[in-house]
Amino acid sequence: MRDVDAGPRVLLKRIRQIMVKPMDPQTRLDRFVEEIAQSMVAEVCSAYVLRADSILELYATFGLNPDAVHLSQLRLGQGLVGTIASSSRALNLSEAQRHPAFQYLPETGEELYHSFLGVPILRAGRTLGVLVIQNEAHRVYSDDEVEAMETVAMVIGELIAQGDLKGLSTAGVELDMEKPVSHHGQSLSDGIGLGHVVLHEPRVVVTNLFNEDTDAELERLEKAIRGLRLTIDDMLARREVAFEGEHREILETYRMFAHDKGWVRRMEEAVRNGLTAEAGVEKVQSDMRAKMQSINDPFMRERLSDFDDLANRLLRQLVGNAGAKASNMPQDAILIARTMGAAELLDYPRDTLRGLVLEDGAPTSHVVIVARAMGIPVVGQAKGVVAVSENGDAIIVDGLAGDVHLRPQQDVQLAFAEKVRFRAKRQEEYRALRTQPNITKDGEEFSLMMNAGLMVDMPQLEESGASGIGLFRTELQFMVASTFPKADAQEKLYRAVISESGGRPVTFRTLDIGGDKVLPYFRNAPDEENPALGWRAIRLALDRPGLFRTQLRALLRASAGSELRLMVPMVSEILELRQSRELIQNEVRHLSKFGHGLPNKVYLGAMLEVPSLLFDLDNLMKEADFISIGSNDLFQFFMATDRGNSHVAGRFDTLGIPFLRALKSIADKAKEHGTSLTLCGEIASRPITALALLALGINKTSMSPAGIGPVKDALLKTDIGALRNELLPCLENGIPDRCARTLIEDFAEKHDIPL
Known part of the structure; x- marks a missing residue:
């Protein structure tokens, strides 16, 4: 044989x-x-x-x-x-x-x-x-x-x-690269982007496969790896990366992986088996990608994605176009990628980016978090879009509907161009409203604040005209890092946020992880059947006091000489708020003992997201310095509807009578006790629901920066007292169709209020 x-x-x-x-x-x-x-x-x-x-x-x-x-x-x-x-x-x-x-x-x-x-x-x-x-x-x-x-x-x-193989089937092998193609994916960041395709680096194609001199190819590979390591060092030294402190740890992880001996050894073995250096890199990269498709563990997927990113960078070193990104970018670039890291997105010049399309991607992906903070529309889960895209193709990214239109027909382009022009015109009108006082047509004051979570959010504070930051999501720093951020890194971020706020109030929400906010490096997280109802937010923080105390200490030190507003997420009972206050007081005593600067005043608030607190409002108002309604989770728990489940997420209306009654009971108790009340969440950013909130007595809201202009425009033109006189009796008596939406829509149409 x-x-x-x-x-x-x-x-x-x-x-x-x-x-x-x-x-x-x-x-x-x-x-x-x-x-x-x-x-x-x-x-x-x-x-x-x-x-x-x-x-x-x-x-x-x-x-x-x-x-x-x-x-x-x-x-x-x-x-x-x-x-x-x-x-x-x-x-x-x-x-x-x-x-x-x-x-x-x-x-x-x-x-x-x-x-x-x-x-x-x-x-x-x-x-x-x-x-x-x-x-x-x-x-x-x-x-x-x-x-x-x-x-x-x-x-x-x-x-x-090469496309020269011919089958007997009329379908053939070749893809028609000229015809219009539409993909429906998942909306990950709102907005509309019109531009031209820029394929991300996974489309680097290796054509020289066989080596003639193994030793020479090994030397090329070694030289490219050295260049890769130097490139990462240069990125870490860049001023703008240093400023974006929340991304620095990602690059530190890349530097560690670039020195991984196992990864280098597998590429060297491929070269010794007869491949060129670049073919060896692609061979190992393909193996990594295949593993990524079958792994559900978020920690392992993030790590393999990091190696995929490194392989792309290494291929660019070998084929000699390491600097192609910046030089070849069109002024209206729409990035197309299977997946990419947050650090890779930062490689591209921000002023030319109009959108991002991912075959993978999720709302909690690092790259999506950063793109959302940069105001870039993102569509994810657009399977197969890379294969049918070519550099320079015309493309439309509809981040509102989650659609991607590749090589669209002229009438489609004109329709979306008109949409973009209309949105741009409206944005100009909204910007003109920034300096106008926040007072309704009948003289009621209101406050519109913005949500944030990264330093790249901060310029929008001035651009949107927000009164302050009603919700700073501290967990985003943890989500874009590869390991738990150290105390000094946290303090540096919080101090920068306070400085950039220009004296406007900032409310920091303490660490809110768990549920759908998975930290890939947090290996002790349990496998829960109902993670939204499980070990998350303040429950996790109180069970891991070392983690909680590190964050509290960083916040206290960063706020020295100013006021500190701390908000505890997912409070289910008053005891959790008391335990949090005790931990804060212990940290204050510790810092004072060693002569550290302290805030002039610490305000401790509770995020009202769990319906149990609706039945203990008097004690809650006495215990908390302020209350913030987390409307997304409160509505989810109130109606028992999973907001991540497409089958039920849109089944119930946030303007339904039971939910509005609950919100009014909170507003009434806050007024009775003189407790400051704010509402955060998606319903705050829509004009129709914002009108309802103000009519209920909730005059402070916090939302995405993009929502501030439309909401302010609607509120300025509204006689809120007249709306209140129509809405409140309906809450008491009920409405046949079970929601107030029709009532408010009719009121807005009658009084020419833009919704």
Whole structure:
């Protein structure tokens, strides 16, 4: 029996010999599968190509029925081949027919074969097909054989990507890169962006695969790694990165990973097996991406994403376009990426960015948090958008609806351009309102503050005309960091926020993590069935007093000589507020003992988000210095509706009578006790709900900066007393349709109030 080649190098040598001979692409692919079968001592080798219609078509085979070529087809996810294509991971089976995904194709004659090894054909992170070998004998293929198949699959990927292979199906392999394409994803940051595609660096394509001199390629790889490390050091030294203190720890983590010996060793092994330096980097990067798709643990996904980012940077070092981002950016750039890190987004010049589209992405992703703070519209979960995009394509990002329109037709472009012009005109009108007093048409005063959480939010305080920061989300610093921020880093951020506020009030919410706010490095977080109702916010902080005390100490020191307003999230009972106050007093005594500066006054408030407090309002108003209604969570718990569940999130109206009655009871008790009351949340940023809040007696609200202009415009034009006289009797008597929305809409239309 013939010996199996010891590794991929001999097979690569034979594949390279086929590559240099003149022949048409189909013949070359046929020769590939024949050579692979012989070199791997396999009875069968087959290549499946993923078409534009998500069908895997058999394009070449050695050992199966040749008449099945171009006739055998599998859907993405169907059978073993479809499973490999959808997961981008290899399958190594000694008895393929026992696997639950196995599907017999009678036209192929494959019933004789038991062992099965299939690997995805990847190029620039995109799955283009599947390469398979089969044997009659029951066996498990070795790691060297898997490595050989994966390496050869890279070469076949380049052959497929050239677009010259022709199938019998009319669908073909090629993607139509000219026709309009629309993708519906998830809205992650509001706004509309019109511009031209800038593909993020995962589209760096490696075309030079085989090395002629292993030692020279290893030297190139080593030189590029040194350059990568120097680039990260330079980024850390840049003034603007130093200013954005919350991102610095991300770059520190990148620097640590750039020195990871295991990562470097895997790339060196790929080069020793016959690949060029850049092909070796892409080989390891493809393996990382395949692992990312099957990992749910947020800590591991963040770490693998960091390695993916590093591989992109390393490829740019090797191909010589490390500085291409800044120089080739159009003035209306829309970034398209599978995924990207927050630090990568900061590499791009901010003044040219008009939007961001991600195939991955979630509301709590680091890059989304930073993009939202920068005011960039973001659409995530736009699956497949990278594959159909090219640099320079016209594109529209609708961050309001979560839609992406690629190469849109002219009428679509004109419609969205008109939308953008209208929004820009309205923004100019809103900016003109900044200096006008916050007084309604009938003389009632109101206060509009903004929500923030990063230093990049702070310029919007002046631009929006906000009265202050009603909610500073301290957890965002933790969410964009790779480890728990140290006390001095926290203090530096808080001190900068106070300085940038220009004397306006700032309310810091203490650490609110848990639930949907996952810290990837917090390994002790439990696996909870209902995380929104579980170990989060003040519950976690009181159970981890060391973490809580570190933050309190940083806040107290940063506020020396001024007032400190602290707000405790998700208070469920008065005891939690008392325990928090006791911890604050202990930290005050500690700092005083060692001569540290202290705030002139510390105000401790509670965020009213849990309905239990509605039945203890008198004690709450006595215990807290101020109250802030967290309307998002309070409505979620009040109506038992998961705001992250698309099936029920829009089922109930925030202007429903029961919820408005609850809000009015809070406002009445705050007035009775003389306790300062603010409402934070989405309902504060919509003119129609803002009118209802002021009519209920809630005259202080905090919202996203973009909401301040429209809300102020509506309130300035409203006789709030007249609205109150119509609304309050309906709360007492009820409204047939169970919500006040129609009443307020009719009132606004009658009095020409913009909603």
